[in-house]
Amino acid sequence: MEMIDTLNPKQREAVLHTEGPLLILAGAGSGKTRVLTHRVACLIEERGVNPWNILAITFTNKAAGEMRERVDRLVKAGAGSVWVSTFHSLCVRILRRFIEYLGYENNFTIYDADDQKMLMKQVIKNLNLDPKQYRERSMMSIISKAKNELIGTEEFRKNSQGDWNLRKAADVYEAYQGELKKNNALDFDDLIFKTVDLFRVNGEVLDYYQERFRYIMVDEYQDTNTAQFELIALLARKYGNLCVVGDDDQSIYKFRGADIGNILNFEETFPGTKVIKLEQNYRSTAHILDAANAVICNNRGRKQKTLWTANEEGPLVMFRQYGQAFEEAEGVIQDILAQGRSYRDFAVLYRTNAQSRLMEEKCISYNIPYRLVGGVNFYQRKEIKDILCYLKTIANGRDDLAVQRIINVPKRGIGTSSIGKIVAWAGEQGLSFYQSCVQAASIPGMGKAAGKIQGFVSQIEDFARRNQAWELGMQEDEAFKTNGRYGLPGLIRDIVEETGYGKELEAEGEEEAKARLENIDELINKAASYCTDSENPNLNGFLEEVSLVADVDRMDDSEDRVTLMTLHSAKGLEFPVVYLSGMEDGLFPSSMSIMSEDPTDIEEERRLCYVGITRARERLTMTAAQMRMTKGETHYSKVSRFVEEIPQELVDLIRPGVRANAYASQTAKYTEKQFGTPKQFKPAAGGGTPGFGREFTIKKAAALEYGAGDRVRHGRFGEGTVQSVVDGARDFEVAVEFDRYGVKKMFASVAKLEKL
DNA sequence: CGTGGCATAGTTTTT
DNA sequence: CTATGCCACG
Numbered sequence A: 001m002e003m004i005d006t007l008n009p010k011q012r013e014a015v016l017h018t019e020g021p022l023l024i025l026a027g028a029g030s031g032k033t034r035v036l037t038h039r040v041a042c043l044i045e046e047r048g049v050n051p052w053n054i055l056a057i058t059f060t061n062k063a064a065g066e067m068r069e070r071v072d073r074l075v076k077a078g079a080g081s082v083w084v085s086t087f088h089s090l091c092v093r094i095l096r097r098f099i100e101y102l103g104y105e106n107n108f109t110i111y112d113a114d115d116q117k118m119l120m121k122q123v124i125k126n127l128n129l130d131p132k133q134y135r136e137r138s139m140m141s142i143i144s145k146a147k148n149e150l151i152g153t154e155e156f157r158k159n160s161q162g163d164w165n166l167r168k169a170a171d172v173y174e175a176y177q178g179e180l181k182k183n184n185a186l187d188f189d190d191l192i193f194k195t196v197d198l199f200r201v202n203g204e205v206l207d208y209y210q211e212r213f214r215y216i217m218v219d220e221y222q223d224t225n226t227a228q229f230e231l232i233a234l235l236a237r238k239y240g241n242l243c244v245v246g247d248d249d250q251s252i253y254k255f256r257g258a259d260i261g262n263i264l265n266f267e268e269t270f271p272g273t274k275v276i277k278l279e280q281n282y283r284s285t286a287h288i289l290d291a292a293n294a295v296i297c298n299n300r301g302r303k304q305k306t307l308w309t310a311n312e313e314g315p316l317v318m319f320r321q322y323g324q325a326f327e328e329a330e331g332v333i334q335d336i337l338a339q340g341r342s343y344r345d346f347a348v349l350y351r352t353n354a355q356s357r358l359m360e361e362k363c364i365s366y367n368i369p370y371r372l373v374g375g376v377n378f379y380q381r382k383e384i385k386d387i388l389c390y391l392k393t394i395a396n397g398r399d400d401l402a403v404q405r406i407i408n409v410p411k412r413g414i415g416t417s418s419i420g421k422i423v424a425w426a427g428e429q430g431l432s433f434y435q436s437c438v439q440a441a442s443i444p445g446m447g448k449a450a451g452k453i454q455g456f457v458s459q460i461e462d463f464a465r466r467n468q469a470w471e472l473g474m475q476e477d478e479a480f481k482t483n484g485r486y487g488l489p490g491l492i493r494d495i496v497e498e499t500g501y502g503k504e505l506e507a508e509g510e511e512e513a514k515a516r517l518e519n520i521d522e523l524i525n526k527a528a529s530y531c532t533d534s535e536n537p538n539l540n541g542f543l544e545e546v547s548l549v550a551d552v553d554r555m556d557d558s559e560d561r562v563t564l565m566t567l568h569s570a571k572g573l574e575f576p577v578v579y580l581s582g583m584e585d586g587l588f589p590s591s592m593s594i595m596s597e598d599p600t601d602i603e604e605e606r607r608l609c610y611v612g613i614t615r616a617r618e619r620l621t622m623t624a625a626q627m628r629m630t631k632g633e634t635h636y637s638k639v640s641r642f643v644e645e646i647p648q649e650l651v652d653l654i655r656p657g658v659r660a661n662a663y664a665s666q667t668a669k670y671t672e673k674q675f676g677t678p679k680q681f682k683p684a685a686g687g688g689t690p691g692f693g694r695e696f697t698i699k700k701a702a703a704l705e706y707g708a709g710d711r712v713r714h715g716r717f718g719e720g721t722v723q724s725v726v727d728g729a730r731d732f733e734v735a736v737e738f739d740r741y742g743v744k745k746m747f748a749s750v751a752k753l754e755k756l
Numbered sequence B: 001c002g003t004g005g006c007a008t009a010g011t012t013t014t015t
Numbered sequence C: 001c002t003a004t005g006c007c008a009c010g
Helices: A002-006 A009-016 A032-045 A061-074 A087-102 A113-126 A136-148 A153-159 A164-182 A188-201 A203-212 A226-236 A286-296 A325-339 A353-365 A382-395 A400-406 A416-429 A433-438 A449-476 A487-498 A501-508 A511-533 A539-547 A591-595 A600-613
Strands: A022-026 A054-058 A083-086 A109-111 A185-187 A215-218 A242-246 A274-278 A317-324 A346-350 A370-372 A562-566 A575-580 A616-630 A633-636 A651-655 A658-660 A711-714 A718-727 A732-738 A742-747
Touching: A002 A009, A009 A032, A009 A274, A022 A032, A032 A054, A032 A061, A032 A215, A032 A242, A054 A061, A054 A087, A061 A083, A083 A087, A087 A188, A087 A203, A087 A226, A109 A113, A109 A188, A109 A539, A113 A136, A113 A164, A113 A185, A113 A400, A136 A164, A136 A188, A136 A226, A153 A164, A164 A185, A185 A188, A188 A203, A188 A226, A203 A226, A215 A226, A226 A242, A286 A317, A286 A600, A286 A616, A317 A325, A325 A353, A325 A575, A325 A616, A346 A353, A353 A370, A353 A562, A382 A400, A382 A449, A382 A487, A382 A501, A382 A511, A382 A539, A400 A433, A416 A433, A416 A449, A433 A449, A449 A487, A487 A501, A487 A511, A487 A539, A501 A511, A511 A539, A575 A600, A591 A600, A711 A732
Parallel strands: A022 A242, A022 A274, A054 A083, A054 A215, A109 A185, A215 A242, A317 A616, A317 A651, A346 A562, A346 A575, A370 A562, A575 A616
Antiparallel strands: A616 A633, A651 A658, A711 A718, A718 A732, A732 A742
């Protein structure tokens, strides 16, 4: 396994430790994906593990895709059998096979946040609760929290004794689950919850998957919630080969139920755990990393570790404060233009999606191509949801929500009163909404609307017939697969045309309608590529794939564009040049976290800041505005406390009325007096080696003039004693105990140590 | 039954 | 400020 030579000792250790529980604490940019992929390779090629028995879990499809690709490249045979998947798609696959044990049908549909909201609204209405007092939002978050904690309806009710409000919430929870079940639907949290449920209820199914997944790896472990933890723990219980990779400093999803305790207590939970820390960062310049460390070390309750790098110092971190928020946006955009590098090298990050607007406007006015991640998800757009609801109705008439959404879109003259009658009839007869539609003629008092409803039903039936013909035909005939005759794209086109949906949009004639039609075209393209890429394309498979995509997943980096996104979306990504905008107290950290009684709320924000800083490879600029409009009011804010936490000497700062560190213009240079020998910072050429962090050119010396025990001097860390010298493949790796900075490891050629 | 106008609430972050 | 939702009128 020659590729092992390219790993550093710690990485190598992590790769070779294949048996038993393993916790890899991987700092930002320390090459964890590399370790994971090599570990898979090691399992298969060195340990003789059947690829079929390996499971790698990630949080996003994008991460899963990247890992899949790299495993395929690394492993010659059998890589395809390794199961690389997100938590959610793993669970969907399991549930599609075995959910009948829980009383659902295996063609269940998956509800997204919008669907949940609609359903919740109905539930609150049905229970005759005051919608002012019981908001969908807060009810949903209570239920979501419960599910993430694996608290089912009965247990929730038990816990709610004594608290009137909680008892009401228990009613809502129960009714909500009842509706979901009636619709044969699961929400996102259910996917995990029900899978754990399944494993607990049915020992055979659990055993089957325990046998199947003898080696389990989990990425971004710090962001797992209780349900996910339990899922993994159950699966790993039999063989105990569980390897988790994470960084407690990058835990940023507490609001979604992520429990940082899962990583902090891993060693206690899994006795005999081997812990390996990856502390060498290959991504960022020393200045960027120092800034990140300076910020994060203000947090308590973290695993002690210090990220270090052998990379160049790089330019100072820049901080710019502007007057108005639009001036901030303007400043960022002009800075981007002034650097004259590829647009794809830049990312502008912010705390809240609302901030994207100003940046977008400036990009448009300066004609800068940009890619917006997040905000309104493609699949949440009205027209896309409409079409998808047609498809859902065709696939599974039991999804009442979907049917109700489209029954009068486009206008068929079926109004709220008719729909009310259908719902009532369905309730009386114990039918689904759609079944009730089928019987429209027998519903009392329906009148003229009955014919219209029947028209709708026969249209759906017609589509369903065509789809069935395609799905059956496809299995016998390869040509069907590639949309040669009909297929999914054809079905969507027919829906748009035959229902009059397209006509209705065209009739509007507005700019917006045109954009909608284009979006539908994009959906058709998506369907076409699904049909070609998928082994066994079918309608349900398509709906499933579509319901599990996040926005980052769709981020294609082939085009040369500036990336705009939230700090949360940026996790796991890296860019040569990063802007952290809106560095204002009250915005980042958010006022919620500042007001909060719980001091760990601020710590979560700080971790978010740490994530943001460590996305940058070469150049980091933080910006803030003194004034910003929110809810129609101008707010004045102070500079974010996180900025203040960065030592002054690391920052090139400009703010109205204040100057420090002799402003050094766009191409930062840095002051000799502070850092000793100035180094020429040369940004590596854009689009370098894909995937793994940038490394600056290293020339290995033939031999070193110093050895263990010698006193040496370093440009930045001062004097120290050499602890060890390891002759690595590419360079000597030297560990030095500095008098003032503690132990640091570094590459000899980069560190340029001077023997005393 | 559909539309247009007005009132109100809302901002964290998302698989 | 903006998006959504509700109500009243045609």
